[in-house]
Amino acid sequence: MPSAPAYRRLDVDERRRRLLVQGAELFSRHAYADLSMAAIAREAGISKALLYHYFPSKQAFFVATLEQQAAELAARVGDVDPALPPAAQLEAALDAFLGWVEDHAEGYGKLLVGAATHPEVRELVEGVRQQTAERILAGLAPDPAPPAVRAAVRGWLWFMDGVLADWLEHRDLDRDALRGLLLGTLLAAVTAAGAPPSA
Amino acid sequence: MPSAPAYRRLDVDERRRRLLVQGAELFSRHAYADLSMAAIAREAGISKALLYHYFPSKQAFFVATLEQQAAELAARVGDVDPALPPAAQLEAALDAFLGWVEDHAEGYGKLLVGAATHPEVRELVEGVRQQTAERILAGLAPDPAPPAVRAAVRGWLWFMDGVLADWLEHRDLDRDALRGLLLGTLLAAVTAAGAPPSA
Secondary structure (H helix, E strand, O other), rough: HHHHHHHHHHHHHHHHHHHHHHHHHHHOOHHHHHOHHHHHHHHOOOHHHHHHHHHOOOOHHHHHHHHHHHHHHHHHHHOOOOOOOOHHHHHHHHHHHHHHHHHHHHHHHHHHHHHHEEEEEEEEHHHEEEEEEOOOHHHHOOOOOOOOHHHHHHHHHHHHHHHHHHHHHOOOOOOOHHHHHHHHHHHHHHHHOOOOOOO | OOOOHHHHHHHHHHHHHHHHHHHHHHHHHHOOOOOOOOHHHHOHHHHHHHHHHHOHHHHHHHHHHHHHHHHHHHHHHHHOOOOEEEEEEHHHHHHHHHHHHHHOOOHHHHHHOOHHHHHHHHHHHHHHHHHHHHHHHHOOOOOOOOOHHHHHHHHHHHHHHHHHHHHHHOOOHHHHHHHHHHHHHHHHHHHHOOOOOOO
């Protein structure tokens, strides 16, 4: 019966995925310290024992919700027509990212100001920044990129999070203005680094 | 005897100041988790009881060392001729900041990648960014600043930390190149905030 284990596996994956979606929502609404595994299980309508079966600890569950969101983000940002010129690909990817941030505003805001208390979360954020930097550099500069260009792109990813932290706090900029500020600054930073973009 | 308490107070302040200088050096050389109050007292050549007399906990001591460094940084960055035009003041302040980062490279690097696990440290970093943003905005924009300009300056302070994190990791840019990248990007970000390319 080759198909039975596959079905069961899918079930398990699907239940895990649903728990992660519920968890992401819970962690975005509540402070990490205020959520217990018991409360999470109650909200999910399952036993605490079953929750522990999927995730060994609250921290492991939290990190798994972020990994799931990072994967979703990567899928949305990566869904860009590779036939477009680099500048247009960048703009489309940035727009997808801003849409994702709007959909996950609460959680992303929490992540920016507080959730980096967990080393695993810092590693995850740093990993996403690193991958994004590499993708951007691939479209802008030779490999390996000159040090100043590498520093400019890495700094710009921090810039983006700083601008988003400000935006999530004040909410007084629309998406066009945000995108213009972010794109304009990236191109200017790369130019200031001494490598005019090859758009 | 009005002068006796004043003298004693000065002694206490001076001893506290020296402990903070030693502490800053210890925290920059060792991981926070690896340092104990006993080890700190030993390095400072005082009893653990006396160390606890000055600082109630390792965390309080750590935060105090950072506050002391932030005050030193503010003094150096603030020591700029107010008669200079705004752009020249900014360049001088940035140069003073980069000099301070070079002098405190180990500790600043640790702060950027890890020390923000403590809420007090995040507040301190955010407070310094806020003050710096206000000083920069005062020289660049009307009060209150337009939202996009405020977001650009706040984002740029994150940019600077991202570039410095990159620089502290790779050390392959000289101070002139760093300053050019940082200043060029600030001016460009503020320009992008005033006239987004999409507008």
